[in-house]
Structures are given as C-alpha cells and as structure tokens.
Amino acid sequence: MLDWILAALVLIGAFFTLVGSIGLYKLPDFYMRLHGPTKATTLGVGAILIASMLYFSFSTDAASLHEILVTLFLFITAPVSAHLMAKAALHVNIQQVARTQRYGDLHQWDKPSE
Template sequence: MPFYLEIIICICLLIGGIFLLIGSYGLARLPDIYMRLHAPTKASTLGITGVLVASMVYQSHLKGAFSVQELLITLFLLITAPVAANMIAKTALHYRTKALDRTHGQELMETIRDRESPKPPSES
C-alpha cells in the first residue's frame, strides 16, 4: 500500500476517533436530554463518517475499484441521525420532560407543545 494512502487513512481514523470521543464525552457529561441530543447527533455522526471514509479508501485500494458499501452506510447515517434526534426531542416535549434552568429556548418549548396540527387544504 502506498505511503500517501496510509497517511490519508490514519488522518481519517484520527479525526473520526477524536469526534467519537468528544461525542461520547458530551453524552456522558451534559445534564439534560435537550443538551444531550447535540453530542451524539453532531460529533458522533462526524466521527463515524471519518472512520467510514478511512474504510472506504482502504477497501477501494484492496479491490482496485471504488467501494460503494461504506459510502451508502455513511449516507444512511447522515440522513437518519438528525431524524432520530428530532424524534427524541419531540418525545421529550410530548412527555413534558423538564429542562434545566440554564437550557436556552425554554419559552419555545411551551409554544411547540401547545401548537395545533396543520389543517389539510380541503378543510380550510
């Protein structure tokens, strides 16, 4: 394997590992669910992306052709992680999970809880 590919793979693995470590630390240390949503959805998504890009470069070199599997996994994670975080936040709002006093946007939580569902165009 050429030295430049080893360097690219190592850099991607290091960046991915750092983001995964930051995401794990944030998940363990942040105090409430609304703050905890940011760590796994942002940092961990970038971390997994770094690891999968390194795997994609390695597998592409081994096969001699572009490796599509890692790219598809990365795209799936980039699409599903924000959707999952949104569903977790909606569930926390629905169950009226209390946020800490220092959590920003507390006034928006009541507005979101009390809003009505949009009416279909035929009922307007």
C-alpha cells in the first residue's frame, strides 16, 4: 500500500515539474512564463519531498521530518523570487503579448519607451 502511495506521489511530482518546464518553454511572453515554474514546480517538488519523507520515515524506525524544511523553504522563497523577477522585468520594460488585458489604474507602472 505504502509503495503505491509513494509511486503515485513521485509520478505526480515529476509530472508537475515537467508541466512547469513546458510552460517555461512554450508560453509566449515573460510574464506568462513566470506562472509555470513558480508554482507547478513548487507543488511538484513538494510532492516528491513528501514521498521522500514517507519513504525514510517507514524504512527506518525514526520519523524523518526534515524534508519539511526544504518544502517550507521553497514555499517561502518561490513567491519572493517570482516577485523580484517580475519587478526586474517591469524595470527593464520587457515586451508583453499584445492581447494582455489591462484593468484599473496602471499608469504609474508604465515606463516611457526609450
């Protein structure tokens, strides 16, 4: 039973990691590419780490919980790095797809094009 759960978790993790990278590869502009890696990969790596946690908790007698640290660290850092990368991209004025909708008072973020 445990074996099946582990296998499912590992497959789910690898699949979501792959989806994140596919998004990075095929989406048309930077801001859309940002979505794939920052989330799909966190869930993907999270699932693999849970699998590792279960495996080492049951193969040895002592519970092995330190994988939680990596998961926690990734869940804290992924949004921070995404935020900074988006900020940097806005700063250097990266092209966005023409069909991007705009809503609300956004002109304070518009840069005069050089």
